[in-house]
Amino acid sequence: MRQSLRIVLAEDAVLLREGLVHLLERFGHRVLAAVGDGPDLLAAAREHRPDLVITDVRMPPGQTDEGLRTARRLQAEQPGLAVLVLSQYVEQTFADELLDDRRTNVGTGYLLKERIGDVEEFADAVARVAAGATVVDPEVVRQLLARRRDPLDRLTPREREVLALMAEGRSNAAIARRLVVTDAAVAKHIASILQKLDLPPSAPDDHRRVLAVLAYLRA
Numbered sequence: 001m002r003q004s005l006r007i008v009l010a011e012d013a014v015l016l017r018e019g020l021v022h023l024l025e026r027f028g029h030r031v032l033a034a035v036g037d038g039p040d041l042l043a044a045a046r047e048h049r050p051d052l053v054i055t056d057v058r059m060p061p062g063q064t065d066e067g068l069r070t071a072r073r074l075q076a077e078q079p080g081l082a083v084l085v086l087s088q089y090v091e092q093t094f095a096d097e098l099l100d101d102r103r104t105n106v107g108t109g110y111l112l113k114e115r116i117g118d119v120e121e122f123a124d125a126v127a128r129v130a131a132g133a134t135v136v137d138p139e140v141v142r143q144l145l146a147r148r149r150d151p152l153d154r155l156t157p158r159e160r161e162v163l164a165l166m167a168e169g170r171s172n173a174a175i176a177r178r179l180v181v182t183d184a185a186v187a188k189h190i191a192s193i194l195q196k197l198d199l200p201p202s203a204p205d206d207h208r209r210v211l212a213v214l215a216y217l218r219a
Contacts, residue, residue: 005130008048009034010041010055010067011086020054020116027123038066045074045081052082052107052130057091065091075106082107084129086116090140109135133169134210141167144214154196162189167213 007029011017014036021031033044037060045053053074055067068091071083087110109129115137116122125135141164145152155163158179165175176186193199199213 003127003130005029005052005126006048006050007031007052007054007126008041008045008050010036010038010044010053010059010070012036012056012059016113023116023119023122024054024126027126029126037061038070041067041070042074045078049078050081052084052126054084054086054126057085057087080106082109082130082132084109084111084126084135086111086113088113090137090143107132107134109133110140111135111137112139128169134214135169136167136210136214138164138168152197155193159189159193159196162186163193163213166190166193167210169210 007024009017009020009024009031011020011034017034017036021034024031032048032050033040035041035044039061041053041055041059053071055071057065057068059066068085071085075081075083084107090112091110107129109125111122111125115125129135144167145160145164152160152163161179162175165178170178172183172186172190176183179186
């Protein structure tokens with residue numbers, strides 16, 4: 001059973017905001033406030049001190065990156081605050097900022113809004129970010145993979161699949177379920193990937209491993 005989270009939500013599109021509230025409450029979470037702009041997000045999060053902030057990147061008043069900047073300001077004020085950012089498109093600026101973040105104990109996620117349609121996957125992403133994981137949209141991973149060639153060319157097709165799932169924040173067990181293989185097979189693929197990419201051995205938790213993989217892909 002998933003943990004019940006205290007959430008502050010920021011989304012300027014009213015229908016989507018109401019739909020997200022309903023969806024989150026369906027999974028047992030408490031939406032303490034649902035707002036439509038950056039200043040209201042700042043005020044609500046300061047008042048309620050939630051477990052998780054879910055915010056759109058682009059919101060009033062400027063329709064640029066108010067949601068992202070407000071979330072980062074709140075994380076500076078409230079150490080340990082988890083943030084899940086939603087975007088209509090891949091925002092490379094946010095991806096860069098996410099990958100430059102060296103904190104290893106603060107949950108951070110970046111999903112395209114189209115992922116909300118996969119209800120179970122979205123709920124799982126919310127839970128993982130709140131638990132301290134890094135969750136990155138598969139499309140961001142795809143673009144990062146496309147930018148890196150050698151030595152990614154040395155990876156087998158299966159290893160590239162495993163690498164993409166690693167970068168999404170999947171555990172070995174979750175990767176095994178997705179690819180319908182054994183945990184041992186996944187561990188073997190990951191060991192091969194880390195060796196071929198000259199990355200250090202798997203760190204103590206999946207979050208550090210994800211950051212290492214994403215940092216490599218972004219380089």
